[in-house]
Amino acid sequence: MSWTTVADLLGLVALLAGAFLCFAAGVGLVRFPDLLTRMHAGTKPQVLGVLLVLIGVWLRTRSGMDGLVLLLVGIFQLLTIPAGAHMVGRAGFRTGQVRPADIHPGRRERTGAGEAEPGR
Amino acid sequence: MNLETVEAVLSWAIGALIALSALLVLVRVTIGPSVLDRVVASDTLVSVVVCALGAHIALTGSVSTMPLLVSLSLVGFLGSVAVARFVARDRDPEPPR
Helix, strand or coil, rough: HHHHHHHHHHHHHHHHHHHHHHHHHHHHHCCCHHHHHHHHHHHHHHHHHHHHHHHHHHHHHCCCHHHHHHHHHHHHHHHHHHHHHHHHHHHHHHHCCCHHHHCCCCCCHHHHCCCCCCCC | CCCCHHHHHHHHHHHHHHHHHHHHHHHHHHHHCHHHHHHHHHHHHHHHHHHHHHHHHHHHHHCHHHHHHHHHHHHHHHHHHHHHHHHHHHCCCCCCC
């Protein structure tokens, strides 16, 4: 068993882990009840799943230039995903899909559950 | 159980998991009660497509779809940002609960 075989198998295992994270995100997107919980479920393949898949691709191609491009893809993903998620979360808060009591659990006792409190 | 068998089984498992997750994400895109749920789901769908392209590169060994991977990871978030801006603009003064 040579090192190339080991790298191939490790790459396959990383790909399988990334695919399983994608599957978990699909199940979470269908099953979870709320916008915030769905964002929480959908973030998993966006960060860890894509990074695992990129590691798997690099372990199987094993060339320097491809590794550089894959590193670039990972960096782009880590830079752009928080920006989009931030915009979506802010829009959800402003349109009233996220109750303030969901974000600050202590506020529910003070203001009462379900009280209309428009976002800033 | 030789190495080719292990590789074939793992490849089929990876393909099946990615296809199933794309199907589930499409279910949420279809039935999502609000626009933001659909946006979150379609954003996740872009990541699933990136995973599928990566799996294709890794399993076939052809790197011809590598530029597609780069461009998808660069512009995949623009749609969600645009939709989020337009949703935030026309909000109700009294948001429904």
